[in-house]
Amino acid sequence: MQFRYDYVVFPLIANVVAVFLCMPNMDTGNSDLSRAEELKNLANEAFKAHKYAQAIDLYSQAIELNGQNAVYWANRSFAHTKLEEYGSAIQDASKAIEGYYRRGAAYLAMGKFKDALKDFQQVKKLSPNDLDSAKKLKECEKAVKKLKFEEAIAVPESKRESVADSIDYRAIEVEPQYLGARIEGDVITLEFVKKMMDDFTNQKCLHKRYAYQIVLQMREMLRALPSLVDIKIPDGNHFTVCGDVHGQFYDLLNIFELNGLPSEENPYLFNGDFVDRGSFSVEVILTLFAFKCMAPSAIYLSRGNHESKSMNKIYGFEGEVRSKLSETFVELFAEVFCCLPLAHVLNEKVFVVHGGLFSVDGVKLSDIKAIDRFCEPPEEGLMCEILWSDPQPLPGRGPSKRGVGLSFGGDVTKRFLQDNNLDLVVRSHEVKDEGYEIEHDGKLITVFSAPNYCDQAHIETYGYGENMGNKGAFIRFEAPDMKPNIVTFAAVPHPDVKPMAYANNFLRMFS
Template structure:
C-alpha cells in the first residue's frame, strides 16, 4: 500500500473513532437521536466496524426503535460473528418486543462467547423463564372454539357502590357527558372511578367494538372537520390538554385515536376509561384503532397490566385484554385517507378487501402472521405468506 493511501486510511479511521467517542458522550447525556446521527457518520467512514453498528443498535433500543436496533445488531454480527455485543443488543431488542424465543437464541450465543458474563447469564435466565411460560400456556391452552369469555363471569350489577363513594356515577345505565366530565375531573385530581362503573364502561365498549368490522369506513360531511390523534401512552394530562385545545369528542367534533392508548405512562387506566366512556356516550364521537400496545405481551412489559392490578383487580386485566382484541385494525376516511397504527405495507398489492377479511379477535403471535399484520408498528411482515417483505421499520420487525 502506498504511504499516501495508508495515511488517508489512518485519517479516516481516526475520524470515525472521534465520531464514535462523540456519539458515546451524547449517549451518556441521554441524547440518543444525536448519538444515532454520530454513529451513522462513523459508519459512513468505516462501515466494517462492528462496534459502531452495535452501539447504534443500543441507541435505537433506548428510543424503542427495535426494528432498527435489530438491523444494526445483525449487521454487527455479520461483520464479526464472535462479537458478543452484537448478539446481546439484538437479543435485548427482541426481548423488549416480547419475542422471547428469538431473544433466547441470541443470549445463548452470548453465553457461548462470554460464559462468565453475569448480565448475559441474567438475561438468558429471564428468556428461558419466559419461553417456558409460553410453552406451559400453550400446553394448557383451550381451543379457541371452546374458550370461555371472561365476560361470562362478570356482572357489574352485583358490585355494590359504598355510600361514602363521592365520585362519578352512571345513572340509569346511561353514560352521559356530565358523567364523563365528572369522571375526568376526578381523574385529574387523582381520584379513582368505582369498579362498578369501570366495569360497566368496559363491557359496554366491548359490545360495540365486537360488532365493528376490522376496517371501519368513516364519512366526514363536507364542511365538517375530523381529528386524528396518535399514541397517548398513558399520558392522561396530555389527553386533557388535547381536549382543552381542540374540544371534547362529540358528533360535531369527532376523533380517531390511532392505537397505543396505554403503557409507559402512569395513567393508562384513566386514559383508556376516558376514551371508552366517550365511545359509550356517543359512538360517532370517537373511533378507536388497535396498536401493538393493545396486547397482553406489551401490557406485561410496559406497565398497563401492573397498573390495572393495582387500581382495579386481576380480573380487569383479562377483561381489557379481551376488549383490546375487539378493536378495529384500520380506518378509511371519506374513501381517501387510510389510517392504521403501523404504517404502510411492506409489499405491494394489498387491497382494502384483504384487511376487511382479517380475523382480529386474538392476541398477536410472537412472530408475525397474516391475520394480525395490522397490529405491528410499520407493517413489517404483512402478507409475507404471499410475498417476501422488502423493507423494515425502525420500530418493529
C-alpha cells in the first residue's frame, strides 16, 4: 500500500457535510497547522530512513496539533504496518478513510470534482473492497470526465454571446388552452403578479413566453444598476430587509401575508440566496423578479453565493429550471444573476450584504461600487468575500469554515463601519435558530428568512404538525432613526415536494 506524503490540506465547507478536516478559527490554530506540517515532513524523512518508531512518534505529535488531517493518520498507519503493529495500523487507517471520505464529500458539495476525485482515490487505496466508496469514486470519475469535456469545448468569456440576445419572447405563441397568468403588452401589473402567485400556489406553471419576458426585463433593469446601490428612505417611511429564502415559496408568501406585498410604500430588500435547496426556487425567483419589474423601487435584490452556476448545478436550481422551464433558461438565469448588485446602503447608515466583510482593512464603499460584478464569483477578492464571509466571536480574522472567504471579528466590523461612517452591518448567509442573531456589540445582525430550513422538522403537507425547525425573520427599519425592528415567524406547510428534489446526485449520495 502506497501513500502520498506531501498531500496538501485544503480548507472545507462546514455547513454542507460533517467535515472532518475543519480548520480552526484562530491565529494560534494557523501556527499549530504549520507546526503539524513540519512534524509530518520530519516523520516522512524518518520513514524513508526506515526509522519507523521515530516516524510514528512524529506523526503522533502532528496529530495532536491537527487531528483532522487524514494524511497524518494514513501515514502513521503505514508506519505501524512496517513494525507489524497491525491493530494500530487498522485503527489509524479507519481514521484516514473517514477523513478522506468526508473531505471528498465536502469538495463535491463545493463543486470541486477534481479535488473530490483525489480524495476518493485515496479512500479506494485504503479500502479497496468497500463497494460504497467504489461507487462514489466512479461517480467522481464521470463528473471529472464531463468537466474536462466541457472545458475543452468552452467558448472564452470574451467571445461568448449572450443567450438573452437570441431570445424573442414576442414570437412565442401562447396556446388557447393556457388559462394561467398573462402579461398584456410590455407592462407587468400587480394583477398579473397576484394571478401568477395564485397559480404557483396551486402548483401551476407560468407560460414560457411570460417567464422569458420577466427575466429579460429584469436583466435590462439590473444591468443599469451599480454594484453597490444607495437607497433613500424618506422620513416616516419603513423598509424591510429579508435574508435567504432558498426556494421556500410558501414561506415567501407568508412573509407577504405578515408584512404586506412589495410596493413603493412597502419596499423590500431580499439579501441573496433566493434559490437552491428548496424545491420551489423557480416560483420564488419569478415572483421576486416580477415585483421588481412591476415597480423597481418596491423591491431590491442582492446577489448571494447561491446565485452562481457552480452552486445551482449542485443544489437544485439548475435541475429545477430544466424541469419546469427549459435548458435555455438555465443559461439565461446565470446571465441575469451576474447582473445582480452586490450590496446596498440604507440612508447612509446601514450596510446590507449577503456574506460579510473583507480580508483587509480600509475597504471603502467606493471600492465596492467599482467592482466589475458581471461574472461568475471568483474564489478570492472583494466580490468573493462579500458573498461568502462569516462573522466570528473572536477578534481579528480567521480562515473560513466554508473553505471560501474568511471569518471576521467584531473589531473588523467596527473599523469598517468607522471608515465608512456607517452604523450597522446587516448580512444573511447563515441559518439561525431564531431567524436572526445580533453580534459584534450590536453592530452586526444576521437575518435568515427560510424557516424550518430544508424541512429540518416535519410538517404535514397542508395539515398541522409540530414545527421544531429554525424560525425565519425579517427586519423593518423606520426612517429617520433606522433602528432595526426584528420580526420572527414559523414555517408554513407546503406541497409534498422535498427540499433538494432537483439537486445533483452527489448530494443525494451523501444524504
